[in-house]
Amino acid sequence: MVEMPPSAPALLSLLQLASPALPIGAYSYSEGIESLIHQGQITNANALAHWLTGELARGTIRLEAAVMMRAFRAWQQQDGATLDMWNDWLSAVRDGEELRNQSWQMGRSLLRLVGDLDPAGLAALPDTLRSERCNFAIAFGITAALWQLPQSETILVFLQSWTANLISAGVRLVPLGQTEGQRLLRQLADPLQQASQQIQGLSDDQLFACSWGLSLASMNHETQYSRLFRS
Amino acid sequence: MTAVQPSAILPQAQSWHGQAHLTYQRQGAKTIPLVETQAPLKVQQPFYPEGSQACHTVLLHTAGGMVGNDLLSINISLEADAEALITTAAAAKIYSDHPQQLPAKILGHAQVGPGACLEWFPQETIVFEGAHYHPQWRIDLAPGATWVGWDILRLGRTARGERFVRGEVRSHLGVFQNQQPLWIDPQQILGSEALWSSPQALDECPVLATLAWLGRQPEVAWVNEARACGTDLIQRGTWGVTRLQQGLLCRYRGHSTTEARRWLEAVWHQIRPHYLGRSAVSPRVWQR
Numbered sequence: 001m002v003e004m005p006p007s008a009p010a011l012l013s014l015l016q017l018a019s020p021a022l023p024i025g026a027y028s029y030s031e032g033i034e035s036l037i038h039q040g041q042i043t044n045a046n047a048l049a050h051w052l053t054g055e056l057a058r059g060t061i062r063l064e065a066a067v068m069m070r071a072f073r074a075w076q077q078q079d080g081a082t083l084d085m086w087n088d089w090l091s092a093v094r095d096g097e098e099l100r101n102q103s104w105q106m107g108r109s110l111l112r113l114v115g116d117l118d119p120a121g122l123a124a125l126p127d128t129l130r131s132e133r134c135n136f137a138i139a140f141g142i143t144a145a146l147w148q149l150p151q152s153e154t155i156l157v158f159l160q161s162w163t164a165n166l167i168s169a170g171v172r173l174v175p176l177g178q179t180e181g182q183r184l185l186r187q188l189a190d191p192l193q194q195a196s197q198q199i200q201g202l203s204d205d206q207l208f209a210c211s212w213g214l215s216l217a218s219m220n221h222e223t224q225y226s227r228l229f230r231s
Numbered sequence: 232m233t234a235v236q237p238s239a240i241l242p243q244a245q246s247w248h249g250q251a252h253l254t255y256q257r258q259g260a261k262t263i264p265l266v267e268t269q270a271p272l273k274v275q276q277p278f279y280p281e282g283s284q285a286c287h288t289v290l291l292h293t294a295g296g297m298v299g300n301d302l303l304s305i306n307i308s309l310e311a312d313a314e315a316l317i318t319t320a321a322a323a324k325i326y327s328d329h330p331q332q333l334p335a336k337i338l339g340h341a342q343v344g345p346g347a348c349l350e351w352f353p354q355e356t357i358v359f360e361g362a363h364y365h366p367q368w369r370i371d372l373a374p375g376a377t378w379v380g381w382d383i384l385r386l387g388r389t390a391r392g393e394r395f396v397r398g399e400v401r402s403h404l405g406v407f408q409n410q411q412p413l414w415i416d417p418q419q420i421l422g423s424e425a426l427w428s429s430p431q432a433l434d435e436c437p438v439l440a441t442l443a444w445l446g447r448q449p450e451v452a453w454v455n456e457a458r459a460c461g462t463d464l465i466q467r468g469t470w471g472v473t474r475l476q477q478g479l480l481c482r483y484r485g486h487s488t489t490e491a492r493r494w495l496e497a498v499w500h501q502i503r504p505h506y507l508g509r510s511a512v513s514p515r516v517w518q519r
Contacts, residue, residue: 088411097475
């Protein structure tokens, strides 16, 4: 099958969804990066690249992205029960309180925004997801399906915006120069593409991860004395 | 009949399917166990070191360890208001099955009835370098039920210089209440140099330990008690405490099963009054 490039409207929507200007509060979360920098585990751009590469290769971000695609397809099929099931699954898999709250806050903000932009669009949303507990990956998948975005680009954009956000946290915290941050993002192009392809091939019984470093960093962030970020 | 290739029949011929079905009933003030086992799993006589309401059970693996293609099925059922503490007699060993790489599997299911409490505290599991180990557990909690469990893993025989750069631990634990997942922990440790050395994964630490308590939302003060135990008892390892949905989670990544165990036992002693209203009494088999 020849892959067609996304249409101009789809490309514009992808860029909008991936934009750091999307008002969902992503900039206030570091997903453990602040704690790792505080502990001296991440001290430079290389260490940050190594961390992000590890997460993309085996971390829980893969589970988030895999479930995002499942939410995308469930929305296309108007399958509210499946949306609920994957939302509950993600809430149960997030093993740090801050990470769980982050996902719920960003999910809630994204759904509210999308509902404001297109009030009729979310009419089919299950009531359970209208309440406080919609995970970000679920909201992202729903939005991408609603905006009729192409699946494989959506997954790449999901991973890229996650990566860019954590690099931005690193730029502020390590600190790194702006150019160094941009160099890092380009350096991660291969791990991003690999992760995107692998995640698209994961079946439900292959949803495993190893994120011990993230779990511990997130738990330690809860007790960090001085914090700029909420995770 | 033509001879079958030895390599084709070997795993089948050597593999064990051990089983344990443990049912606990509350009769008056006493919890009574009903036990059915199949070798190599056995259960020792029940102990009641803290009075009749809590039954302490020691599971025994008589074959001394698991190899590829071995399976243990463990089914635990606690009827309403029963209280059981289950531990194992010794560390579990998972041997390498090179070159077949078949996994040793555990299939576990626990149902905890209304007001019942199951404590699952097996001794540590030593996964030899190159071994494949796939434990899978599902816990179903009735309303008002409690499950507290820990898992202490040593990856590779460190004393022999093993590093877990080959082999795989793929473990899946799901805790549900009313068919809703409270906590799902799908862990895959696929041995490689990158995974072994990365701070994102093992950070060159051979010991991973987890304690979880599910069944109610812990107060912040209780989380802080568990943290205070960690500050007191852990010198080298990295550790953390957080809240789950209706639960508490402690994780340790370090170099010493003794250090991990000492912390998790201390946390257990701290939290037990919060879910059972009485102090913890360590099983006799731990007193070495």
